[in-house]
Amino acid sequence: MGKVGIIGVGQSAFVRGYPGSIRELAFEGFKEAMLDAQISTREIDASIICSAPEYDKQRSPAGVFAEYLGLTPQPTFYLESLCSSSSTGLKVAYSLIKSGLHDVVAVVGFQKMSEISSAESQERMGRGADIQWESPFGTMMPAYYAMYANAHMAKYGTTPDDLARIRVKAATYGQINDKAVYRKPVTFDMFSDPESPMSGPVASPLRVGDCCANADGSSCVLVAGEEKAKALSKKPVWILGIGAASATVNLAGRDLFTGLTVGQEAGEQAYKMAGVTPKDIDVAEVHDCFTIAELMAYENLGFAKPGEGKDLIGNKETYKEGSIPVNVDGGLLSKGHPIGATGGSQLRTIVLQLRGEAGEMQVTDPEIGLVHNIGGVGLYGNVTILGR
Amino acid sequence: MGKKREIDDRFKRFGTVSFTSTTKVNDFISHLDEGKVAGTKCKDCGAVFFPPRADCYKCLTSDMEWFDVSGTGKLVSYSKLEYAPVGFEGDLPYCIALLDYGDYKVFGRLAGDLTPEGVEVGMEMKTVVNTLPNGQVNYVFEKA
Numbered sequence: 001m002g003k004v005g006i007i008g009v010g011q012s013a014f015v016r017g018y019p020g021s022i023r024e025l026a027f028e029g030f031k032e033a034m035l036d037a038q039i040s041t042r043e044i045d046a047s048i049i050c051s052a053p054e055y056d057k058q059r060s061p062a063g064v065f066a067e068y069l070g071l072t073p074q075p076t077f078y079l080e081s082l083c084s085s086s087s088t089g090l091k092v093a094y095s096l097i098k099s100g101l102h103d104v105v106a107v108v109g110f111q112k113m114s115e116i117s118s119a120e121s122q123e124r125m126g127r128g129a130d131i132q133w134e135s136p137f138g139t140m141m142p143a144y145y146a147m148y149a150n151a152h153m154a155k156y157g158t159t160p161d162d163l164a165r166i167r168v169k170a171a172t173y174g175q176i177n178d179k180a181v182y183r184k185p186v187t188f189d190m191f192s193d194p195e196s197p198m199s200g201p202v203a204s205p206l207r208v209g210d211c212c213a214n215a216d217g218s219s220c221v222l223v224a225g226e227e228k229a230k231a232l233s234k235k236p237v238w239i240l241g242i243g244a245a246s247a248t249v250n251l252a253g254r255d256l257f258t259g260l261t262v263g264q265e266a267g268e269q270a271y272k273m274a275g276v277t278p279k280d281i282d283v284a285e286v287h288d289c290f291t292i293a294e295l296m297a298y299e300n301l302g303f304a305k306p307g308e309g310k311d312l313i314g315n316k317e318t319y320k321e322g323s324i325p326v327n328v329d330g331g332l333l334s335k336g337h338p339i340g341a342t343g344g345s346q347l348r349t350i351v352l353q354l355r356g357e358a359g360e361m362q363v364t365d366p367e368i369g370l371v372h373n374i375g376g377v378g379l380y381g382n383v384t385i386l387g388r
Numbered sequence: 389m390g391k392k393r394e395i396d397d398r399f400k401r402f403g404t405v406s407f408t409s410t411t412k413v414n415d416f417i418s419h420l421d422e423g424k425v426a427g428t429k430c431k432d433c434g435a436v437f438f439p440p441r442a443d444c445y446k447c448l449t450s451d452m453e454w455f456d457v458s459g460t461g462k463l464v465s466y467s468k469l470e471y472a473p474v475g476f477e478g479d480l481p482y483c484i485a486l487l488d489y490g491d492y493k494v495f496g497r498l499a500g501d502l503t504p505e506g507v508e509v510g511m512e513m514k515t516v517v518n519t520l521p522n523g524q525v526n527y528v529f530e531k532a
Contacts, residue, residue: 123473130495132411133439136403136526137484137497138469138476146467147486154465154509204468204504251486252438252493257465 002226004094005236006386007104008037009348011219014181014336017114018216022056023068026110029218029341030069033106037222039232041070044222045102048092049078050085050109051340054124055116065108080340082128083289084375085109086219087343087382091242093223103228109345110218111338121214128376130250142211142290143203144251144377149292150205151257156307160205163291164191165313167198167209167333170288172319174334176360179345181215181336210291215336219344221351237351240276240368241385243269247378254378258307260293262381263300263372270370270383271302278302281324281385282366283353285346287374288331297372298326301383325363328353343373347384354388403526405475412442412450419454420525425515427492428452438492457494460512460532461487468504485529487513499528507531 010032012018018025026049034041047069049062058064066076081088086109093105113121126140152158171186190196191209198209229236243266248254254261271277278301286301288294298309303324312318318326329335329349332342350369352358371384397409398417416439419426427438431451435444438457443450466485476482483498485507494515498507507513512532519525 119472119474119477122471123475126473127407130439131407132399134495136406137495138404138472138479138482139484140469140471140473142471143467143469143484147465147484150467150504151465151509201468201470203470206467250439250495252495254493257486 003238004097005224005226005229005233005238006221006347006351007224007229007233007236008033008039008222009220009351010034010036011179011341011345011348012217013179014215014217014338016181016215018112022058022061022110022112023064025112025216026065026108026218027068029110029220029344030106030108033220033222037233039222043232044071044074044104044106046074046096047071047076047106047108048089049076050089050107051080051111052082052085052128053080055111055113069108071106081380082375083287083337083339084343084373084380084382085340086221087347087371087373087384088244088380090221090223090343090347090384091244091382094239094242097223097225104222104224107221107223107344108218109220109341109343111340112216113214113338114216118214128379133250140203141377142206145290145292146203146206147251148257148296152292152296153205155258156310158295158310160191160207162310162313163210163295164188166288166291166294169313169319170327170331170333173328173361174330177330177335180330180334181213182330182334206290206292212289212332212337213334215338217336217338217341217345219341219348221344221347235355237354237386237388239384240387241270241272241274243267243273243383245269245381249376249379259296259300260374260378260381262378263297263374263383266381266383267301267372270385274385274387276368276385280368281370282368283328283350283363284324284326284370284372285329285349286326286372288327288333289337289374291333293374294327294331301370301372320361320363328361328363343371343382346371346373350386354386401524403524404479404520406524413440415454416440417525420517420527423517425457425517425527426454427457429455436491438494457489457515459489460514461489461494463507463509463511463513463529464488464493465509466498466504466507487515487529496526497528499530502531
């Protein structure tokens with residue numbers, strides 16, 4: 001069996017209030033990926049359209065997008081795993097190619113969150129958790145992650161200041177990423193300044209600055225089998241390992257509250273398949289929907305021992321010049337988190353890094369990169385390892 | 389034409405806003421009305437479930453009995469919300485939390501008079517039935 005590679009990547013700018021329809025939004029990420037790959041729509045054998053449902057009036061967006069992107073009459077379908085939808089899309093594309101059914105598959109992720117209000121969005125996102133038994137208590141994503149933060153703080157002595165340092169890092173790179181929704185600097189002092197919006201309480205101990213920005217955006221990853229990838233592309237990036245896992249949706253069914261088991265399990269699978277260890281990773285994108293999520297990812301992926309994530313950020317090891325650069329594109333915190341588009345955007349960042357095309361965000365000569373993409377509150381976990 | 393079929397939608401009374409109306413464990417609401425928070429136990433394999441389930445995935449049977457959540461559980465974690473989803477704005481501020489009873493865990497809210505300053509992870513708490521101003525029912529955690 002041959003390898004599977006990524007031959008093109010693209011994303012729209014992540015913005016507040018995209019002034020167009022969802023098909024037009026999807027076109028932006030698709031166009032960039034097609035121009036990157038320098039292929040025609042005839043080369044694409046199938047498309048997978050990924051987003052979290054219930055943000056759009058349009059039911060079954062796959063057919064609409066296939067028409068708008070010029071991908072009919074090839075097969076297309078819709079796929080979701082909440083915030084990790086497009087990473088799951090990559091996994092399915094990999095399987096379609098490995099099975100021999102298709103040679104080239106387009107994975108298109110999108111989300112137009114501004115279709116609804118922020119409070120409505122919190123309610124929709126909250127319903128990605130257990131609507132029968134938890135939602136009636138008034139849950140929402142920041143509050144669930146805040147429970148993990150409080151448990152981590154109680155066990156390991158992690159502090160809100162440690163979390164603030166993660167946001168400061170994200171903003172360092174959000175400022176130099178022209179696709180990011182939040183381009184402004186964030187300083188450590190803002191978190192203790194009552195005048196700064198960053199210090200505003202959301203769900204204790206998380207503050208506004210600990211939470212990612214809602215955004216509208218799209219992404220596209222073009223995936224191909226080895227032979228086709230080599231024929232079509234001068235610079236394919238290979239999928240070395242893929243891992244995925246699920247956990248109980250109700251927190252009552254879980255045993256670990258200082259980390260996400262889906263991140264650990266998906267990571268272990270991906271490392272094993274790729275034949276590498278955490279030390280081999282040169283650059284990583286992790287799912288920092290909240291600052292605590294990035295800190296737990298350090299530990300769940302083996303970049304730090306449990307409880308030592310705070311030292312990794314404290315010593316700036318996850319900055320561009322550090323031993324394991326993480327989210328040097330601004331992450332979900334500053335780049336923005338248009339749910340269904342996020343995984344594809346993370347993959348794009350790592351592909352550009354491995355090709356040496358990440359511009360101002362480029363880390364020094366990376367060979368192996370990792371993408372960690374979580375759906376819901378640690379409900380779905382996806383880890384992908386890429387190499388040159 | 390027969391009589392209109394009666395729908396057992398007791399579960400719509402669960403919590404500030406319920407997103408579910410019909411479930412095979414609707415008796416959970418009647419138990420709350422009687423002052424009891426109850427889970428289910430599989431009569432075949434003895435597995436206990438909270439939240440209650442109508443079906444046991446271990447032995448694929450639906451032969452379940454109710455048990456009362458009693459005694460105390462340890463506070464696993466909590467968070468105080470300063471911002472709420474649609475429909476819960478009137479409850480603010482409130483704290484969601486999780487208790488560990490050993491064989492099972494219970495997700496819910498801290499009692500209205502408790503704040504994060506008054507609790508700590510690991511402390512013993514108990515689960516008590518709570519009636520909301522609008523007639524809905526849920527349960528909350530109080531210090532043991």
